[in-house]
Amino acid sequence: MLPPINTIIENFEFIEDWEERYRYVIELGRALPPLPDELHSEANKVQGCASQVWLDLGLDRSEGEPRLRLRGDSDAHIVRGLVALMIALFDGKTPREAAGTDAFALYAKLGLAEHLTPQRSNGVRAMADRIHRDAVRLAA
Template structure:
């Protein structure tokens, strides 16, 4: 699912209860992570829920492209991961670093509808993805 499709679907839903249900549905669309990917190295620190993000780097066509997988033990958080991956996965490291996913989450109205703990977790996930992009750039220069 693309971020534009997610934006369009959000615009159709007036009630936050419906939007939360949609976010949970998005979480169910995540590609499953293997047991090995649920490792300490992939665990995101700073999240109240358990969250894992793994990175795969496609180096076939010049600048490396980052592909991410994610998982959480919380349904809403899985949905937030799905939105974050729609924004960041499949992009070059430079594109990941220049993007502002928090602004998109704010645009969708999450700033007012996430607990402070979940907002901190979301920022931790964004920072983890940006760190992965920085590492990827450092490895290629």
């Protein structure tokens, strides 16, 4: 199970070595529950990522205002960890809150923006754009 995003941010503040930070990101990816095979579909595939990334967004309407429920996966360990960061950031938000959340600001705050390859940074943007687009669609 993923820790809350605030816990992840606090943990990053305590980890100074970048190799350790990368290991932490990979561990976050390992904490993701497996994505069912049927959700590894073209409809869930995120375009613009060098690695294969799948995101499944849905709404939980069980308690008051609908909340986003995200699941995801990647075929690369570090990218699966980046997917986990996205899920920790957006899961449980209302579609409106998600549409107003700047995911790349989180990556900058964690120092990942300056330590990711340009391809991975583009993948992070592609994931964030996809989540925003789906959140706006679900909010309508």
